[in-house]
Amino acid sequence: MHCQTTQAKDISIKRLSRQEILSIYTVHSIRHFPEDERKPVSSIERMAQEGIYKGYGLFFPEDADRLIGYAFFTLPPERETSLLDYFAIMENYRSCGVGSLFLQRMKSAPTDYRGFLIESEDPDYAKDPQEHSVRSKRLSFYNKNGAISTGITATVFGVPYRLLYFPLTAGKIPHTDQLVSDFSNIYRHMVSPVNFKSNIQICPPKVSH
Secondary structure (H helix, E strand, C coil), X not given: CCHHHCCHHXXXXXXXXXXXXXXXXXXXXXXXXXXXXXXXHXXXXXXXXXXXXXXXXXXXXXXXXXXXXXXXXXXXXXXXXXXXXXXXXXXXXXXXXXXXXXXXXHCCCCCCCCEXXXXXXXXXXXXXXXXXXXXXXXXXXXXXXXXXXXXXXEEECCEEEEEEEEECCCCCCCCHHHHHHHHHHHHHHHCCHHHHHHHEEEECCCCCC
């Protein structure tokens, strides 16, 4: 893709079917995410069947099979906050502003929630300066596009994250306690009770006195 000739109007966002989610996950996620970050396909299939796993894709309107990027979300019942589970732009379309476009287009996409949480790897736990730079740039990318730092941190299966909140509708941002509750509830639907107890640690922001 030539960045200078591709405009926002050339791209559309659409809700993915359950079959499309599974197809994209099994074909593309193996390139886009490390093995230890990929869930078993059976877990994705289960959540999709339960109706708590949603997917959106970016496409060229004239070529509905030409995937540009995708985002998968977990949304438990009766909640207004979801979790961005996987987000990737196809290799040929990176460094062209497509990731930012995707996030902005989500604000106009029909969704079942008011905003979503984002797990971004914590730079404070980077193993070297290069990894610290990558993690810091990722946080800056989300902040630049409207995500709000919550002050909540979490360790998920040994990986430390900072949590951000991306509002999709205008209005009051959920209180931190509500976001902690939503994040906890989401993972209780994603993993077994044993895995939740042993592998999910959530830390609200420290209150200064």
